[in-house]
Amino acid sequence: MTKLTSFTFISLNGFYKDLHENIDWHQHGGEEADYSAESLKSNSILLFGRITFEMMKSFWPSQMAYDAFPEVAEGMNKAEKLVVSKSLKAADWQNTKIIKENLIEEITTLKKSRDKDITLLGSGKILKQLA
Numbered sequence: 001m002t003k004l005t006s007f008t009f010i011s012l013n014g015f016y017k018d019l020h021e022n023i024d025w026h027q028h029g030g031e032e033a034d035y036s037a038e039s040l041k042s043n044s045i046l047l048f049g050r051i052t053f054e055m056m057k058s059f060w061p062s063q064m065a066y067d068a069f070p071e072v073a074e075g076m077n078k079a080e081k082l083v084v085s086k087s088l089k090a091a092d093w094q095n096t097k098i099i100k101e102n103l104i105e106e107i108t109t110l111k112k113s114r115d116k117d118i119t120l121l122g123s124g125k126i127l128k129q130l131a
Helices: 031-040 050-059 063-068 070-078 103-113 124-130
Strands: 004-007 045-049 081-084 096-099 118-121
Touching: 045 050, 045 124, 050 081, 063 070, 103 118, 103 124, 118 124
Parallel strands: 004 118, 045 081, 045 118, 081 096
Antiparallel strands: none
């Protein structure tokens, strides 16, 4: 059965960003990069909210990403991706589709019709909706 999991940096007291929407306190090297590289080997569908999607899209296709985290960059760019957004007009990162409405129905349908797991990356608002 298809699983839906979340890969979210979160503090022990439940915060994924600070009061100014900042996430620069997240660690993205060493153990986290190794975990990301290993997780991407599972060929999960990656799920994002628009803000997380735009942040990821601005980094992972870059040469800097390939230089710093080659396995993760390769996996992120090749992966099938879904972005939840009512305002995004186009998804210009390879292998990306937009979910504009009915998030719960879309995910339920995916879980029933696909044999790939789904991994939500960041996207605290989406995580709240799916919880």
